[in-house]
Amino acid sequence: MPLFSKKNYATVKVRKRDIPDGLWLKCPGCQEIIFKQELDENAAVCPKCGYHFQMNRADRIKLLTEADSFKEWDAELYSVDTLGFTGTASYPSKLEENRRKTGYRDAITIGTGLMGTHKIGLGVMDFAFLGASMGSVVGEKVTRLIEKSTREKIPVILVCASGGARMYEGLFSLMQMAKTSGALARHAEAGLAYIPVLTHPTMAGVMASFATLGDLIVAEPAALIGFAGPRVIKETTQQDLPEGFQRSEFLLKKGLLDMVVNRKQLKQTLILALDYLRDKPVALQQGG
Numbered sequence: 275m276p277l278f279s280k281k282n283y284a285t286v287k288v289r290k291r292d293i294p295d296g297l298w299l300k301c302p303g304c305q306e307i308i309f310k311q312e313l314d315e316n317a318a319v320c321p322k323c324g325y326h327f328q329m330n331r332a333d334r335i336k337l338l339t340e341a342d343s344f345k346e347w348d349a350e351l352y353s354v355d356t357l358g359f360t361g362t363a364s365y366p367s368k369l370e371e372n373r374r375k376t377g378y379r380d381a382i383t384i385g386t387g388l389m390g391t392h393k394i395g396l397g398v399m400d401f402a403f404l405g406a407s408m409g410s411v412v413g414e415k416v417t418r419l420i421e422k423s424t425r426e427k428i429p430v431i432l433v434c435a436s437g438g439a440r441m442y443e444g445l446f447s448l449m450q451m452a453k454t455s456g457a458l459a460r461h462a463e464a465g466l467a468y469i470p471v472l473t474h475p476t477m478a479g480v481m482a483s484f485a486t487l488g489d490l491i492v493a494e495p496a497a498l499i500g501f502a503g504p505r506v507i508k509e510t511t512q513q514d515l516p517e518g519f520q521r522s523e524f525l526l527k528k529g530l531l532d533m534v535v536n537r538k539q540l541k542q543t544l545i546l547a548l549d550y551l552r553d554k555p556v557a558l559q560q561g562g
Contacts, residue, residue: 395423409440413450438478
């Protein structure tokens with residue numbers, strides 16, 4: 275007689291608990307899993323290694339300005355397909371897709387707000403909209419931000435992020451480099467301060483124009499900053515390049531940047547800089 279007889283025992287199937295998507299993120303810096311709410315509460319900076327995630331423009335404006343003080347300028351401007359660009363996807367379809375995705379008409383938001391006690395002109399570029407590429411509208415809004423701030427006699431803070439010129443607009447995009455640079459020259463002649471904040475990534479035509487023309491050039495940690503990508507530079511120069519040669523920390527050592535600042539200290543650092551530049555922008559520009 276067998277010791278155990280065969281019997282059918284009822285089994286309880288335990289269903290894996292449904293977990294909503296987007297609650298957890300993997301940090302590209304330390305590879306640790308982070309609770310998204312914890313990341314949001316930490317200004318999109320990894321609490322374990324300090325890696326700076328990209329930040330949307332609304333959160334960036336909230337981070338840098340006093341509550342309810344930001345007033346947007348020229349929100350109605352939007353890009354059009356002047357050149358009739360054709361490719362795997364049309365320019366108008368790309369624009370519409372990015373407008374639906376971000377809820378904005380183009381890659382930058384400009385306006386005025388309070389930073390501490392300082393009234394400032396503020397622009398924030400958003401990499402989520404076509405890689406924050408600089409087309410005619412981006413260049414026009416940057417120029418209007420600077421010119422309005424010059425008329426109102428207030429400093430300008432411009433948070434930069436871009437993959438470069440917007441290829442869909444060809445030469446019209448490249449012309450924005452000269453236009454924005456000219457506006458900044460007039461702003462400087464008026465003795466007013468301009469501080470660009472370079473975030474990851476800030477590349478090509480943006481980096482070669484208004485992103486690096488400040489009285490004080492600030493960047494976030496480990497931001498990719500340069501004109502062309504590392505592969506293109508290596509193939510062009512036929513030289514082995516130093517590790518991390520286009521990152522904030524390397525560029526700080528070489529003198530392109532003035533400061534590399536953790537995002538959580540960025541607002542207070544900018545307030546201190548504005549305190550100093552309020553009375554000395556012209557002297558600082560002349561190396562005094």
